[in-house]
Amino acid sequence: MSTETPTVEFSDDRLLWAVGAVLVLLGLAIIFSGLEFGLSGIILIVIEVGIFFLLYALLVLPVNVQFGVSGLVNFGPVLWFGIGAYATAMLASTGSYQGVTFGFPWPIAVLAGVVLAILVGLLLGVTTLQLRGDFLAVVTLAAAEILYGIVEKVGGFGGATGIGGVPRIFEAASFPMTDLAVTFVLAGVVVFVYALAQRITDSPYGRLLKAIRSDEDATEALGKPTFRYKVLVFIYGAVIMGLAGSLLALYNGAVSPGFITLDVTVLVWIGMLIGGAGSNRGSVYGLAIIMGLQLFTRIANEAFPVSQSQFAALRLMIIGLLLVLIIRYRPSGIWGNPEEREVL
Amino acid sequence: MGILETDGVTKEFGGLTAVDDVNLEVDQGEIVGLIGPNGAGKTTYFNCITGFYPVTRGTVHFEGQDVTEMEPWERAREGMVRTFQQSRTMQSMTVKDNVKLTALDHPGERIVPTLLRSDEMVEYEQDVEERAYELLERFDLADQADTYAAQLSGGQRKLLEVARGMMMDPDLFLLDEPYAGVEESMVGRIADYVRELNEEEDMTFVVIEHGLEALVELVERLVVLHNGAVIADGDPHEVVNDEQVIEVYLGSSIE
Numbered sequence: 270m271s272t273e274t275p276t277v278e279f280s281d282d283r284l285l286w287a288v289g290a291v292l293v294l295l296g297l298a299i300i301f302s303g304l305e306f307g308l309s310g311i312i313l314i315v316i317e318v319g320i321f322f323l324l325y326a327l328l329v330l331p332v333n334v335q336f337g338v339s340g341l342v343n344f345g346p347v348l349w350f351g352i353g354a355y356a357t358a359m360l361a362s363t364g365s366y367q368g369v370t371f372g373f374p375w376p377i378a379v380l381a382g383v384v385l386a387i388l389v390g391l392l393l394g395v396t397t398l399q400l401r402g403d404f405l406a407v408v409t410l411a412a413a414e415i416l417y418g419i420v421e422k423v424g425g426f427g428g429a430t431g432i433g434g435v436p437r438i439f440e441a442a443s444f445p446m447t448d449l450a451v452t453f454v455l456a457g458v459v460v461f462v463y464a465l466a467q468r469i470t471d472s473p474y475g476r477l478l479k480a481i482r483s484d485e486d487a488t489e490a491l492g493k494p495t496f497r498y499k500v501l502v503f504i505y506g507a508v509i510m511g512l513a514g515s516l517l518a519l520y521n522g523a524v525s526p527g528f529i530t531l532d533v534t535v536l537v538w539i540g541m542l543i544g545g546a547g548s549n550r551g552s553v554y555g556l557a558i559i560m561g562l563q564l565f566t567r568i569a570n571e572a573f574p575v576s577q578s579q580f581a582a583l584r585l586m587i588i589g590l591l592l593v594l595i596i597r598y599r600p601s602g603i604w605g606n607p608e609e610r611e612v613l
Numbered sequence: 614m615g616i617l618e619t620d621g622v623t624k625e626f627g628g629l630t631a632v633d634d635v636n637l638e639v640d641q642g643e644i645v646g647l648i649g650p651n652g653a654g655k656t657t658y659f660n661c662i663t664g665f666y667p668v669t670r671g672t673v674h675f676e677g678q679d680v681t682e683m684e685p686w687e688r689a690r691e692g693m694v695r696t697f698q699q700s701r702t703m704q705s706m707t708v709k710d711n712v713k714l715t716a717l718d719h720p721g722e723r724i725v726p727t728l729l730r731s732d733e734m735v736e737y738e739q740d741v742e743e744r745a746y747e748l749l750e751r752f753d754l755a756d757q758a759d760t761y762a763a764q765l766s767g768g769q770r771k772l773l774e775v776a777r778g779m780m781m782d783p784d785l786f787l788l789d790e791p792y793a794g795v796e797e798s799m800v801g802r803i804a805d806y807v808r809e810l811n812e813e814e815d816m817t818f819v820v821i822e823h824g825l826e827a828l829v830e831l832v833e834r835l836v837v838l839h840n841g842a843v844i845a846d847g848d849p850h851e852v853v854n855d856e857q858v859i860e861v862y863l864g865s866s867i868e
Contacts, residue, residue: 274742274743274746275742276739277735277738277739277742279730279735465728468727468728468730469724469727469728472721472727472730472734473713473716473719473721473722473727473734473738473741474721474722474723474724474727476706476710476713476714477714477722479703479705479706479710480703480706480714482705483703483704483705483706484701484703486665486685486701487697487701487702487703488703488714489684489685489686489689490663490665490685490686490689490694490695490697490701491686491689491694491714491715491777491778491781492686492689492690492715492717492781493686493722494684494686495686501724505724608705608761608763609705609706609761610705611704611705
């Protein structure tokens, strides 16, 4: 044989795990040390947007593994986010102004939230993953809207006010310190999930998922149970997205329909497409760009004498323009690999 | 007992009978050509054999086992591998990954070894890499190992489909129009590979082509389908001179 077989190597991700652990420990240190110092107004805004960026990063990573890597159009990440959030909130809340609550210990509530997210993932997956891709898009989108309708209108879910009285497990010495601690803990969790997503993507598992994205029938002809893998990918996503919802409830101490609107799904998708579907790093960076714009307009809004809604409109225009430019000049996204984009 | 046996395989789409009561027995080590004009039901028949279409009636036996109810991926794992009329290489994956993908029972296709990056998984991947390179060498694709399959020529894509299938060490290879969309210079090479695999590894082939003469030199036995039914089965030289077969190809009625 003339060519030498290269040695198989997987990227070394020990640093990632270490960084994640340090971040989580830093967050916990802030909580348990009772540390307190002042933070300026701008820093507080950055932290507040940052927390939602990190929560949504826990949505964009699974959505990228589902769509970017495996080709499954999940237009309902907020569905699993909402299930995790509401299940955890209702089960753990020790007394809400409105809605039914149970007052279980929070770890049980988190577990139940994740299990429920899995069950819904399984149900939607098994019933629709055998259909064509666009059906999946419609079903996931509709399911997310149904959940929104249920929690807002059906009694027991707290209506527009939502569920309060959820134990705030990240409570530190003061409100700004809590936000800072949560930022560290969530950043650590995002790094862990990113490392896991990378391990899936950059492995024989990811190769199989990409093959399903590229040509499902041909993959099946090569002895792969493609349907089973599609369902599994839906379930892995459900776990992470449900967990993200649980973390929202336990950080915020309350959940309401406003947290689970279609906007979340749109934000996650636009972030992924701008950053590059198929690239875990790209999707997170893309989300950072979009949320960076949000942050910029919030800070700039304080400096300019225009109304908040005008600024919001301006932000949408910028995002729209960015999307048009990306689709026109770099359809695989900023960090996406053009050669791995599926051309139909 | 043949390696592949179809008994009364029939496929109906509404009122249309695409495959009509096809009985075929293929013996281990044979190269069988399956020809017929466009629309004769050749690919539909392949889809029935490989499980992509459930049959309306009839049974498919592979290596003595009734596989009629099996999923396509289960049949592939049993050793029945196919290619497609329009090459179905994964265009957004490299040539090497196309071949490595096909490795069976990879620990890296289970979630726990993947997330833990178990030694077993890494070692298996190294073995797979080595086998993939051997196959790429054999099919003269090693230089393209890291190019994306989208950049291959039509003939190279057909070869890649065969190389990829070989990773599963199949017993029966079903080739759907291996010469379609292939540059002239490659046609002979593809035929050579089929002969070589047949002679050296006793691999059984069923090959579809629509041209009447295309397979005469390659195969030992030619089966002709017309309107979903077998109208001739035998020595290739005799079959192509069969009056009924010629009439079918010239388009006149056989009634």
